[in-house]
Amino acid sequence: MSPRLSLSTLADLPAAVARPAYDIAAAEVGVVHLGVGAFHRAHQAAYLDAILGRGHKGWAICGASLRSPDTSDALDPQDGLYTLAERSGAGDNLRVIGSLRRLLVAPRDPEALLAAMCDPRVRIVTLTVTEKGYCHDPASGTLDEAHPDIRADLASPQRPVSAPGYLVEALARRRAAGVAPFTVLTCDNLPANGKTVARVTARLAALRDDDLGRFVAGEVAFPSTMVDRIVPATTDDDRALVAAGLGLQDAWPVMAEPFMQWVVEDLFPLGRPPLEEVGVELVSDVEPFEHMKLRLLNGAHSTLAYLGYLAGHATIADTMAVPAFARLVARLQDEEVTPTLHLPAGVDVAAYKRALRERFANPALRHRTWQIAMDGSQKLPQRLVATARDRLAAGAPIPLLALGVAGWMRYVTGRDEQGNAIDVRDPLAARLKALADEAGPDATRLAPALLSVREVFADLGADPRFAGPVRDALARLMARGAAATVEEIAGG
Incomplete structure (x- = not known):
């Protein structure tokens, strides 16, 4: 040696x-x-x-x-x-x-x-x-x-x-x-x-x-x-x-x-x-840059991590190599995240998004979906839930954000689509699993159970404008699986 x-x-x-x-x-x-x-x-x-x-x-x-x-x-x-x-x-x-x-x-x-x-x-x-x-x-x-x-x-x-x-x-x-x-x-x-x-x-x-x-x-x-x-x-x-x-x-x-x-x-x-x-x-003010990064990068990263893992992809680059997932990220960023941002003059958000998608697809980086999926209860509030809150306040729809949240819900049940155990690493893992076990594989029961976790969703979990799309997305995931659901929702 x-x-x-x-x-x-x-x-x-x-x-x-x-x-x-x-x-x-x-x-x-x-x-x-x-x-x-x-x-x-x-x-x-x-x-x-x-x-x-x-x-x-x-x-x-x-x-x-x-x-x-x-x-x-x-x-x-x-x-x-x-x-x-x-x-x-x-x-x-x-x-x-x-x-x-x-x-x-x-x-x-x-x-x-x-x-x-x-x-x-x-x-x-x-x-x-x-x-x-x-x-x-x-x-x-x-x-x-x-x-x-x-x-x-x-x-x-x-x-x-x-x-x-x-x-x-x-x-x-x-x-x-x-x-x-x-x-x-x-x-x-x-x-x-x-x-x-x-x-x-x-x-x-x-x-x-x-x-x-x-x-x-x-x-x-x-x-x-x-x-x-x-x-x-x-x-x-x-x-x-x-x-x-x-x-x-x-x-x-x-x-x-x-x-x-x-x-x-x-x-x-x-x-x-x-x-x-x-x-x-x-x-003098970091907040606009923080929102841009947390929502465009981290929100998309978490969405790819949960749905990509469920679809059998080991890394983010593997997930992005599937055209439907690449389309999903682009639509999530363009249609639901970008309208919530308030950026200083001169920030080229379109170029930032293009660069992000290239970075996600970097084949030399083996960034595991399982690694990014860790600690979701701590990450979702700022990565997806806050964006959904702003969208709903503007009277705008949230189907893609809801799909990301539903992917997390499906993941924290602790069983993948083949029935194999998922090693869920999260401070609330035991509580989330107990809620999932009690609700069973029924989206109409599982979604409300997990939406009741106030540390993640606060009062938004009881808002039907949020709960409804999340429940519907979870039902599709449980019935069709992640790969087919992303193909259907992301479009051609």
């Missing part, structure tokens, strides 16, 4: 492999990141690697895993280095990223993470903990005060377990030490993500102490963001491909499409890296 990627083997890389264009040893941590998974390593860490490469040495990252030690265990022997493989039909580009200078595992040593967050040199804490990591109610955007992690954080605030718990405890400690609060920069797909995380964090702080709650609400900056890059889970085949290109072993490379985008509200009281130098869009 070839040697491992590390600082000592960096010079052995082939000339075609890009590598850090800066003195890695001189890079200083200025950002703590919570949730150091594949997306962060393919997105924010890549941007900050480029910033370090432009001579701004104070913006390296201390990454922390809040649950699993897997990333730390894989990358610590590699001195934090890993490969970013950009894949397209035109070929693969390999780039070694060096911005991740320290790795922590919160459950192993919560004090080490809190100390890192309290370091005065750390001016920004970024997060990619997924929608469920904020311990909130996705339908209302408020803190789920009954969540077991939140209850644990209130019982033992000095040993937090949740992302909001770490934020509040670190901010409390900085305040007590006279250190200005860091900026909290969430990079997750939440509606109005900065405001949502501000609300959740301030509420948790207030439950600990009213004065602390007022401090977090009034003194801490929570800029909103929009992030975009397709990052499939890494497979053993991917590791083999990267090893062949490096001539070295990399335990955990990340695979991504060439495209990436980051839109950030420019609100950083303690300063920020020169993001504009590496193509980040700094704006």
Whole structure:
């Protein structure tokens, strides 16, 4: 077996492999990141690697895993280095990223993470903990005060377990030490993500102490963001491909499409890296961009994931190779999503949609439908339900949005169209399965049962303008199957 990627083997890389264009040893941590998974390593860490490469040495990252030690265990022997493989039909580009200078595992040593967050040199804490990591109610955007992690954080605030718990405890400690609060920069797909995380964090702080709650609400900056890059889970085949290109072993490379985008509200009281130098869009209002991405990309992605999985397709590219699914995405985006958007002048939404469909069809990315289908109860409110709400408010029909929701309902029953078990990964999986089992394979019973889950649908589940099309779409899926239903609805 070839040697491992590390600082000592960096010079052995082939000339075609890009590598850090800066003195890695001189890079200083200025950002703590919570949730150091594949997306962060393919997105924010890549941007900050480029910033370090432009001579701004104070913006390296201390990454922390809040649950699993897997990333730390894989990358610590590699001195934090890993490969970013950009894949397209035109070929693969390999780039070694060096911005991740320290790795922590919160459950192993919560004090080490809190100390890192309290370091005065750390001016920004970024997060990619997924929608469920904020311990909130996705339908209302408020803190789920009954969540077991939140209850644990209130019982033992000095040993937090949740992302909001770490934020509040670190901010409390900085305040007590006279250190200005860091900026909290969430990079997750939440509606109005900065405001949502501000609300959740301030509420948790207030439950600990009213004065602390007022401090977090009034003194801490929570800029909103929009992030975009397709990052499939890494497979053993991917590791083999990267090893062949490096001539070295990399335990955990990340695979991504060439495209990436980051839109950030420019609100950083303690300063920020020169993001504009590496193509980040700094704006005063992120919401129009957020809606465009959540609804056109993520809404279509979820629709493809549920219906594609049910139709027997392993990846998004496989699903998009079926003409009826490609037509479905185009019609969903054009007819039902685009009319709900309010974009700034100069945004070419038609070009954005064309590019999205090309990205979905990228044959080099093996983005599994099963992976995208995870945590649907946390994703549907902003990806499909909010769009449907706006359509109904305008008196417009929602047959394609309803089909996406019905695909989720069919999926969370836990049985596919051949009767095989589906490994449903969702915080509400047990509850959803219990509702589905009680209702049985009858759309007139199953749809109302799942529409009663207020964390997903809020009051819209009781609205006949929404419930009716969803029930009808679910009945077609159960009677005809996903492939035939998409063929019928998408048209020729």
